[in-house]
């Protein structure tokens with residue numbers, strides 16, 4: 001990209017610390033919030049499901065497994081987009097058998113919820129991470 005005065009101003013603004021002296025710029029504040037939100041969401045999903053959601057499994061060494069990847073920011077902390085799976089079923093089954101995993105999810109969610117998830121994936125939304133963090137903290141307190 002050509003470094004026009006406007007582009008230079010944009011990069012200066014991006015680097016600008018949020019608070020003087022903290023060394024935190026907008027980008028690092030966002031990544032701290034993302035990490036905190038992911039941690040709270042993982043706890044929420046593992047508390048909600050309690051055991052590996054593969055029916056014959058019941059193990060409790062749980063991961064929070066996403067259906068659509070975390071790259072989809074509007075689904076990243078959406079309860080229907082994640083479930084608790086044990087280490088084995090997450091990494092050696094869901095990630096390695098995408099067709100079987102999709103069929104499993106369709107059965108688990110039912111057609112309506114599955115279609116809603118697909119629809120939501122394609123909608124562009126602005127997410128207020130601080131609001132999601134507040135909601136997750138509240139949810140995790142209840143359990």
Ligand SMILES: [Zn+2]
Pocket residue numbers: 052053054057058059085086087088089
């Ligand atoms: Zn399992």
